[in-house]
Amino acid sequence: MKNIYITTGTEHFLRQILNDHPSDNILLLQNYNQSLLLQESSDPTVFKEESTYHLLQNRGEIKGSGSVVFEYIMVRDEEIPLFLKLYQNLSVHFNETAGLQCIQLGQSLKNNKFIIIMFWDNASDYPLWKKTPHYQEIVKVMESNNTQIGFSHTDIYHFPEFTHDAK
Template identity: 60%
Template sequence: MKNIYITSGTEHYLRQVLEEHPTHSLQLLQNYSNAIILEESENPTVLKEAATYRLLQSRGEMKGYGSVTFEYVMVRDEEIPIFLKMYQTIVNILSDTRGLQCIQLGQSKTQNKFLIITFWDSEKYYQAWKTTPYHAEVIKIMEKNNSQIGFSHIDTYRFPEFSHDFK
């Protein structure tokens, strides 16, 4: 089974990790305050400290540019089947959404936390998606469970855009 591994750190450190493992499928992602590496693999990760999620579903193909959104959703045990059904509905609708490259669902190996990763051609497409009632359903679950079992949140990153970003 394929896993999703995520680690964060300073951009300088993460670039060293990329240089040390050129044959691994590691993706550097950035936002204004943070940098992360995303790895998908059936093998153990090369990352020293990484959050691990089982990849439950993936649709589409990551293109290596644009915007990436991580929606961390805490779910109580009894709500997991409801959440998974809702996710399936959303993924079927999202598949036809303009600007979407790929959508993935991961489940934490240590908590009742799910991770919805969406890869977009640009952030404007994600912003348009946020106005839909389907996205509102995800937010409703996140808000409902925040005070009960953990902290749900959304992080948005981008692939490095300029040639100096890759150095």
């Protein structure tokens, strides 16, 4: 069983973790507010404090550049099958989505929260995708079913372009 582990902190502190674990599959991502580390592993994480998600689906390859969108979705127990079916129906279109490198679906081990992590070639691709019929279909299904499924929030990060805190 593969998991997705996420932890946040200062760039300097997170780079120390990267330096201490160079052989682990850990990515450093940043935005204007914070930095985070993302680890995908079947083994226990090296992080001391993390959010953990069971990796349900992984499609595509991460290039190590571009932007990364984290969509956090809260789902009631009885709506989990509906959400998973909706995601599965939508996932057939991911290969034809311009600019999408990789997409991962994870389910929290602690509550009814799902995470969709999308790796994009550049920051302008995600807003364009939100205007597509496929994305609008998700919103329409949620509204028509009077469902409580909903995006609790979205965070956008990018891969660091340079190391300015390499102490």
